[in-house]
Amino acid sequence: MPKTPDYFRGKTILITGAASGIGRATALIFAREGANVVCADINEGGVEQTVEQVNAKFGNSGGQALALIIDVTKRAAVEDMVELALDDFGGIQFLFNSAGAALRRSKFLDIDDDLFERTFDLNVKGTFYAMQAVLPHMLAKKFGVIVNMGSMSHRRGGPGSSVHYAAAKGAVVTMTMGVAREFANQGIRALSISPGPVKTPFQDAASSSPELVKKFLDDVPMGRFGEPEEIGELVLFMCSDACQFMTADTVYVNGGGGWR
Numbered sequence: 001m002p003k004t005p006d007y008f009r010g011k012t013i014l015i016t017g018a019a020s021g022i023g024r025a026t027a028l029i030f031a032r033e034g035a036n037v038v039c040a041d042i043n044e045g046g047v048e049q050t051v052e053q054v055n056a057k058f059g060n061s062g063g064q065a066l067a068l069i070i071d072v073t074k075r076a077a078v079e080d081m082v083e084l085a086l087d088d089f090g091g092i093q094f095l096f097n098s099a100g101a102a103l104r105r106s107k108f109l110d111i112d113d114d115l116f117e118r119t120f121d122l123n124v125k126g127t128f129y130a131m132q133a134v135l136p137h138m139l140a141k142k143f144g145v146i147v148n149m150g151s152m153s154h155r156r157g158g159p160g161s162s163v164h165y166a167a168a169k170g171a172v173v174t175m176t177m178g179v180a181r182e183f184a185n186q187g188i189r190a191l192s193i194s195p196g197p198v199k200t201p202f203q204d205a206a207s208s209s210p211e212l213v214k215k216f217l218d219d220v221p222m223g224r225f226g227e228p229e230e231i232g233e234l235v236l237f238m239c240s241d242a243c244q245f246m247t248a249d250t251v252y253v254n255g256g257g258g259w260r
């Protein structure tokens with residue numbers, strides 16, 4: 001929650017990965033607070049549904065929603081996304097890079113160049129391109145907050161199934177820290193979030209058998225997966241004026257687990 005009532009009203013957040021899961025939940029939470037939400041994703045139907053949900057629930061209370069179909073792995077598309085958002089809303093105060101995936105589970109020795117490169121393109125380059133495209137506008141206004149998606153896996157290394165993904169999320173966490181520290185005295189904050197398992201289509205793909213679901217849950221003392229809204233509310237707090245001395249770090253959200 002913000003310190004100042006109506007803090008988010010009239011401000012704009014650009015969310016990648018907004019067609020589903022954590023990105024969609026975050027779009028609805030920011031719209032609830034009166035923010036304009038730019039919902040960007042490669043999944044056209046999904047992102048249009050997100051905008052419909054925002055308009056149905058919050059259309060009369062202020063914030064506007066815009067759907068943009070983009071592939072975050074393409075620098076030119078990401079630059080267009082930022083220009084279109086600026087054309088519509090005049091500014092971007094917040095950027096949430098939620099687009100990401102493990103793409104495929106693989107034992108370490110079976111990770112081929114294609115899987116490795118696509119995983120880094122999506123999780124690392126997508127985040128890198130979006131930050132490079134948005135930051136000049138934030139710097140011009142001397143104000144902006146960037147939130148990137150890490151993962152608990154960056155602490156664990158993803159042995160046996162997802163070293164490629166864990167390494168990519170490690171890069172996101174480190175890049176966030178570097179950006180935060182480079183621009184800390186110019187009105188910019190950047191943080192990352194490193195969740196344990198959260199109930200989204202991403203996790204449905206990872207928990208493809210009852211044994212895998214049990215393995216995940218055994219490692220969470222709270223005995224359940226997180227909800228996407230539980231991440232979205234943290235994004236809201238991070239972007240708010242209640243969080244002004246916090247930058248550079250990653251925040252773990254995992255029901256107490258994920259350290260084994």
Ligand SMILES: NC(=O)c1ccc[n+]([C@@H]2O[C@H](COP(=O)([O-])OP(=O)(O)OC[C@H]3O[C@@H](n4cnc5c(N)ncnc54)[C@H](O)[C@@H]3O)[C@@H](O)[C@H]2O)c1
Pocket residue numbers: 016017018019020021022023040041042043046070071072073097098099100101102122149150151152194195196197198199200201202203
């Ligand atoms: N769900 C979890 O357990 C969990 C845990 C840790 C981290 N994460 C991270 O959280 C983020 C959100 O994941 P989620 O759980 O909401 O999954 P999700 O699959 O529901 O959402 C990911 C979204 O990213 C979009 N996307 C994929 N490739 C894209 C591209 N090239 N360009 C634009 N958009 C693209 C997808 O279409 C989808 O809408 C991801 O970065 C994921 O790695 C998720």
